[in-house]
Amino acid sequence: MKTSLLIETTDRVLTLTLNRPDSLNSFDESMLTGIVEALQQAEHNEEIRAIVIRGAGRAFSAGGDVKTMGSATSTEIYEHIGILNTCIKAIKEIDKPVIASVHGFAAGAGFNLALSCDLIIASEDSQFALSFSKVGLISDGGGSYFLPRIIGPHLAKEFFFSAEPVAVRRMYDLGVVNRIVPSERLEEETTVWAQELALGPSKAYGMMKKMIDRSFTTSLDEILEQERITQTMMISTEDHAEGVSAFKEKRRPSFSGK
Numbered sequence: 001m002k003t004s005l006l007i008e009t010t011d012r013v014l015t016l017t018l019n020r021p022d023s024l025n026s027f028d029e030s031m032l033t034g035i036v037e038a039l040q041q042a043e044h045n046e047e048i049r050a051i052v053i054r055g056a057g058r059a060f061s062a063g064g065d066v067k068t069m070g071s072a073t074s075t076e077i078y079e080h081i082g083i084l085n086t087c088i089k090a091i092k093e094i095d096k097p098v099i100a101s102v103h104g105f106a107a108g109a110g111f112n113l114a115l116s117c118d119l120i121i122a123s124e125d126s127q128f129a130l131s132f133s134k135v136g137l138i139s140d141g142g143g144s145y146f147l148p149r150i151i152g153p154h155l156a157k158e159f160f161f162s163a164e165p166v167a168v169r170r171m172y173d174l175g176v177v178n179r180i181v182p183s184e185r186l187e188e189e190t191t192v193w194a195q196e197l198a199l200g201p202s203k204a205y206g207m208m209k210k211m212i213d214r215s216f217t218t219s220l221d222e223i224l225e226q227e228r229i230t231q232t233m234m235i236s237t238e239d240h241a242e243g244v245s246a247f248k249e250k251r252r253p254s255f256s257g258k
Helices: 029-043 074-093 109-116 131-135 143-151 153-162 168-173 183-198 202-214 220-234 238-249
Strands: 005-010 013-018 050-055 098-102 105-107 119-123 127-129 179-181
Touching: 005 029, 013 029, 013 183, 029 050, 029 074, 050 109, 050 183, 074 109, 098 109, 098 183, 105 109, 109 127, 109 143, 119 168, 119 183, 127 168, 131 153, 143 153, 168 179, 179 183, 202 220, 202 238
Parallel strands: 013 050, 050 098, 098 119, 105 127, 119 179
Antiparallel strands: 005 013
């Protein structure tokens, strides 16, 4: 039986491949629960220090499966979105950097899944669309939360209302996408970036991720105090000691993630 999520670990990088190419990697329950379970295991695995989410076939993900729309009950929709929400939160909460590697279309909740990741690298031919209004729906998967924080409420409303595809170059200019690469180099460039992160100070990355995400809903006073407490903890890590030694010895640090 074909699995809807492929899981592979290489050189301290966990790669999760959405694997329903015939439906442009639209979500099913197995895919979403598989992501959650893989991230839960990765959280406690010190050998995994960076994560990549990508799509098989022609696209990253079309999000919800349009073929099943109109046939599900309200209860089934409520439960499905609950699973999607658990997946989104798992990506946001894991103390390791998560890269979305996007090609083709990232549409609807597929786009929102990419937005929940810490970084987005995309091929030069990729497009992004918040296609919900075309089928009379609102955003799910956190798009109403993520996108306005990046591009502001007015542009976010325009994208939601129009539901038209937006080229990757504009998304890059707006700060949604971190890097654009030639289509034929997407996998290679994603791997290089993920491996660079996997060699970095993992504990520091995890704390940076939490602090940045909290900054949108936390006062300056609270952030300053949290930085003070966290930094006091960080100076006792092995990575800090290694970083200081490497700086003094004028060499590249060899971080252990501890």
